[in-house]
Ligand code: HEC
Ligand code: HEC
Ligand code: HEC
């Protein structure tokens with residue numbers, strides 16, 4: 202019950218943040234501080250991020266002919282100042298609430314973990330400066346996780362929420378981008394990747410899994426963990442595709458979303474626990490399914506569908 206209510210809080214926080222967090226030049230309550238702030242403590246994660254396309258993109262992408270053409274077609278000259286492009290391509294930071302907002306990096310820590318201005322001081326506080334990690338009470342820990350979630354933190358343990366968030370950008374389904382802008386982007390050959398799959402895209406260059414007990418090791422997923430992530434990724438993709446398809450009448454956009462939905466349905470047809478979700482593909486049903494498969498090994502059902510390690514991005 203407690204877990205369930207944390208999920209609800211998290212789901213609420215995600216909605217709030219995607220509205221407030223990316224509103225440009227408004228007096229948003231929560232805002233990004235930028236990856237430098239995180240890197241002071243999370244050095245290993247920052248090193249990994251610096252090896253990704255998310256990082257490299259900031260200095261490059263706006264210079265290409267294609268980027269300039271798409272930006273111009275949406276009615277604005279520069280990609281970094283384009284209200285459409287910044288939603289997915291950049292981490293827009295502020296020094297304080299209501300302060301000047303500027304793109305400071307490509308997609309970075311807070312693009313995935315949530316704009317941090319409000320959760321930053323909470324997320325690593327074990328109960329005062331004198332309390333160490335292993336002295337924290339379980340109650341305090343649960344409260345800390347819930348409080349940070351309520352103000353927009355997306356914890357790695359919220360596996361569905363994390364997957365849902367990748368889909369906003371990679372499924373071209375960001376709720377802050379108007380359908381007519383998405384239509385212009387696609388009419389001008391903005392790329393679409395209908396077979397985008399979570400294990401393949403999260404376990405290559407992007408992977409950072411420095412968990413206890415040995416936090417020096419960037420651990421690979423075990424076979425059961427990979428199967429679980431695969432299923433969660435397909436569920437997030439189906440919810441995202443069905444929702445997005447319903448928001449637009451643009452033929453190419455709808456075709457893209459239907460292709461995404463179809464590939465997710467096919468994958469999930471192998472999973473017996475996914476039947477109720479497939480009949481009613483909402484985020485609530487998806488979360489219910491995710492909790493029923495927790496700790497189960499689904500490699501028998503989906504093992505043969507998992508991407509080969511050589512294909513990881
Ligand atoms: C002052 C040091 C410090 C800074 C700065 C910091 N963190 Fe953390 N962070 C920690 C510590 C310590 C933990 C471990 C908390 C725990 O034991 O649950 C943590 C935990 C996390 C976790 C959860 C890890 C897990 O295993 O669930 C995420 C995600 C995270 N931080 C992201 C960020 C991001 C993003 C930023 C920048 C906006 C940031 N942190 C800034 C110290 C810091
Ligand atoms: C809804 C999110 C979203 C929005 C809005 C968006 N993009 Fe993208 N864009 C992406 C993603 C995700 C990719 C990577 C596609 C892939 O996986 O190959 C991408 C890729 C690109 C590429 C290809 C980069 C390469 O390496 O080949 C260009 C160019 C581009 N976007 C330009 C733009 C411009 C210009 C705008 C603003 C008009 C814009 N995008 C708005 C999500 C978005
Ligand atoms: C593309 C999305 C994405 C970006 C960018 C990203 N993370 Fe993560 N992060 C994740 C996901 C997904 C996980 C969960 C990994 C797992 O458990 O399989 C995670 C896990 C973590 C964890 C817990 C595991 C560990 O390695 O300690 C921390 C802490 C963390 N991220 C911090 C950061 C920081 C700091 C940055 C920026 C330097 C960052 N993340 C950038 C998606 C992202």
Ligand code: HEC
Pocket residue numbers: 254255257258262288289290291308312313363364366367368369370371399402403405406407514
């Ligand atoms: C804020 C939007 C955003 C979010 C959230 C996001 N991405 Fe991305 N991602 C992008 C954009 C934009 C690009 C393309 C950058 C370029 O081509 O310059 C990209 C590129 C990538 C690439 C490189 C692809 C290639 O073909 O080389 C990988 C891998 C990737 N993302 C994985 C992920 C994963 C996994 C998640 C979720 C855990 C995620 N991303 C979340 C926007 C995002």
